[in-house]
Amino acid sequence: MDDKNISIQLKPLTAIWTGDALGKFDWKELKASSIIGTFRWWYEKLFSEKTSCCISTKNDRCSLDNKTFFKNILEGKDVDDSLKESGICSACRLFGCTGWSGKIGLIIKVKENKDIELNFIFKKALSNIEKANFLFCLYVVTNYAAIGARTSQGKGVVEVQNKEIFNNQNCDVISLNNKTKENFFFCKIPIEVIGGDEKNPQPKEIAKNIRKIIRRVIDNTKERHEIFGFVSGKERRGSKIFVSNRYEANEKKYELRIWGYDSQKYVNCIIEKLSNENKLDSFKLDIENKKEINLGTILNNYKLLEVKSNE
Ligand SMILES: [Zn+2]
The missing domain is CATH 3.30.70 (Alpha-Beta Plaits)
Known part of the structure; x- marks a missing residue:
């Protein structure tokens, strides 16, 4: 820069x-x-x-x-x-x-x-x-x-x-306060793609299905709308939890990202839910090998990057 x-x-x-x-x-x-x-x-x-x-x-x-x-x-x-x-x-x-x-x-x-x-x-x-x-x-x-x-x-x-x-x-000079550090969560989950071949590949668009499953961790409708967002007439509220489609992370290994803010208290329930509904038609989530990280840790890793490059 x-x-x-x-x-x-x-x-x-x-x-x-x-x-x-x-x-x-x-x-x-x-x-x-x-x-x-x-x-x-x-x-x-x-x-x-x-x-x-x-x-x-x-x-x-x-x-x-x-x-x-x-x-x-x-x-x-x-x-x-x-x-x-x-x-x-x-x-x-x-x-x-x-x-x-x-x-x-x-x-x-x-x-x-x-x-x-x-x-x-x-x-x-x-x-x-x-x-x-x-x-x-x-x-x-x-x-x-x-x-x-x-x-x-x-x-x-x-x-x-x-x-x-x-x-x-x-x-x-970066100064994230402790509240900001704790307010976010990030997760990368490896996925195994089951079946399909080059001619008939399995779909990449799986975020919708995953969202459908994890929405169920909140029973209370008002609370669910607060966290996962909603559209009602002209009123629209964005989600606080985000799910990516699956993508190739490296050599034929796939993963997806889940991240969010102001919703950390649901993370464990979400992971548990996904562990129980492990198999989604053509995918198997490898929950055990998920990488979960918060902003504080990301910042620390980022700082290490600087130390390394200065050597
Ligand atoms: Zn402003």
Whole structure:
């Protein structure tokens, strides 16, 4: 990463969705707004002082009062300090809000082999903390979660091709608080694909089935809607638990990702449920070899990456 941009090369492991309301999907038309929205969401969840700024419909969304802001600038104050003073949260300082266009732009290139290059352009200078936080955000999303839309329904899992971009991070300035560390869980579960052959491969889209099974861990309808989301007329709430489709992790070994926030108390029940319903038509989940990890551990591993690369 230099001062002007950061480019990350991704190999899609499941389909990536940034599609429109008509449900059309085209690799050539991945929408930058949707992809950048993913990173904004994570940045906000990980680092913002506000808990739901960009997705909130309430009055606590950030909005920049230009009059005060420009007055501060004319008086010689620093841009970031002036934004802070105007009550703009860290996510909005980086990604923008009403009255402030943000610091990051994105250009997407889809290559012939369908690999994707995300080139994040820094339109305005990022502080050291912003750079470090943004890079960590990229690391978490690409390694443990998914990008784009419909990530709760299996889309958007990728593999980073230029992993060296994470070698020169500045971990010292990343400060996740303990609540944030504990608020997330991430799980990778190996899957054995049963039957099928090259001519008739087993389906990759299994997230829906898995979700159907794990929804049943919560009997109470209200609570279930709170955790797994719902659509009712114009009201819509996103899921707090995400399940990926199956993908090839390495040489003919398959796995899927499950991750979530504010729902850790259900993780054990979910794992137990999946252990009991181990066989899903054409798949067998290898629950014993699952990798479960929290944000605190991810951060520690990430820091070790830096130590290693400095040797
Ligand atoms: Zn904000």
